[in-house]
Amino acid sequence: MFQEGVRTHKVAVIGGGISGLAAAYLLGRKFRGSIALYEASGRLGGKILSNRIGPAVAEGGPDSIVARNSIVSELVRDLGLEDEVVRPRSSKSYLWSRGRLRPIPQGLFGGYPAGGILPLLRSGILSPAGMVRVAAEVLLPRSRIAEGGDVSVGQLVRSRFGDEYRKRIADPLMGGLMSCSSDYLSAAALAPSLLEKVRSSRSVLLSSRKVTGPRQSVPFFSFRNGTGELVKRLAEACSGIDIHTGETVSSVEPGSGGWVVRSGRGEEYFDAVIAAVPAFAASRMLSSMEELSSRLSTIHYTSVANVVFSYRDGDFSPGLEGSGFLVPECEGLMMTGCSWLSSKWSNAEYPGHSIVRCFAGTPDSTGWSLLDDEALASWLHGELNAIVGTGGKPESSLVTRWDRALPQYRPGHRELVAGIRKLTPPGLYLTGAAYGGVGLSSCIADASMAADSAASRLSSL
Secondary structure (H helix, E strand, O other), rough: OOOOOOOOOOEEEEEEEEEHHHHHHHHHOOOOOOEEEEEEOOOOOOOOOOOEOOOOOEEOOOOOOOOOOHHHHHHHHOOOOHHEEEEEOOOOOOOEEEEEEEEEEOOOOOOOOOOOHHHHHHHOOOOOOHHHHHHHOOOOOOOOOOOOOOHHHHHHHHHHHHHHHHHHHHHHHHHHHOOOHHHEEEEEHHHHHHHHHHHOOOOOHHHOOOOOOOOOOOOOOOOOOOOOOHHHHHHHHOOOOOOEEEEEEEEEEEEOEEEEEEEEEEEEEEEEEEEEEHHHHHHHHHOHHHHHHHHHOOOOEEEEEEEEEEEEEEEEEOOOOOOOEEEHHHOOOEEEOOOOHHHHOOOOOOOOEEEEEEEEEEEOHHHHHHHHHHHHHHHHHHHHHHHHHOOOOOEEEEEEEEEEEEEOOOHHHHHHHHHHHHHHHEEEEEOOOHHOOOOOOHHHHHHHHHHHHHHHHHHHO
């Protein structure tokens, strides 16, 4: 019970994606006041969208979570989801390069061949000339490219391993995380290990030989009913929170020691606000704070789409064990990758069928957005057929489009975010994929910090 005469503090959480839901839930565990959550769309979950094709889970958004921090494990346990966890059947994946699907060697996802050049040579991803250029890295003088601060992943990789390595490996493996060229991405934010090696060593390859011990694989997981189960459980656990879907917040302004939130419900006062919306939406809402709004507007986003196909058995057979493949943009295809869902996940099984998901969308490849759903599905099916030799047309397809879905962490992103944090007034907390990482795990961790900060401040009021 609250003490008589003590005012109940109020917090607004704006955005009902995974960041907003996690922030609201975690704040509710630490805070004894009133919490209201506003979501502009008619549903919760944001980019998490677990559809079905027959009995198979057909994700329209992220299909997995990375268990890289304790807050995610704690959240899964607290929501009673431990028995619902499913893990990928295979971690083996491929690159479509030089006319073939080629296995991705271990040790490449950090932006450099951490496992040495022999696995890369055996894979055949690069041409002989490209391999010679990679091997020549040990002869190059110490790089000066990173001495002036942050640079792009593409610049860094190109300077050490050549442009073919950048196009065929760094672009799909590093840039694929945010659906854009590695030339657009911050090395400090997304390839810190490579950046440190370039700064501290004459040769990245030679310094990598000094690393000993087994390389740990990254533990991905989902749930029997898909990642949407996390949204469902979080929403159920937020039963004490006043949730408003289909409610757009037009502005958030400081006023009378707190915050004025304007929406279709009118003008409401809150002691604190957690804004868990994309940076461009936050920029519009916070337009009264000109410098903060301006900084937020400089974070770029990429629009993407994906198509989930259902093929009859015999009409799709990649002939390879694994979870799917990535396509370098230099191959000239619309498709940026393909996930063999029914091979990768037990929750995507559909007897007599194969469930496959194809992806499209980069800042430099937007032709897909000019096609309607039927034409987009037909185009991607044609490219998939050319790569794996599908034996027939898909039985069904499910198209999902995401406008301005993925933030790009361009060079200087860490400094940009630090500047945004510095400009953010007390009582206002920005969280989401634009700041500390685009994966679900990173979003949850960032939301946890926002909830902790809000609870700590409110307890002192």
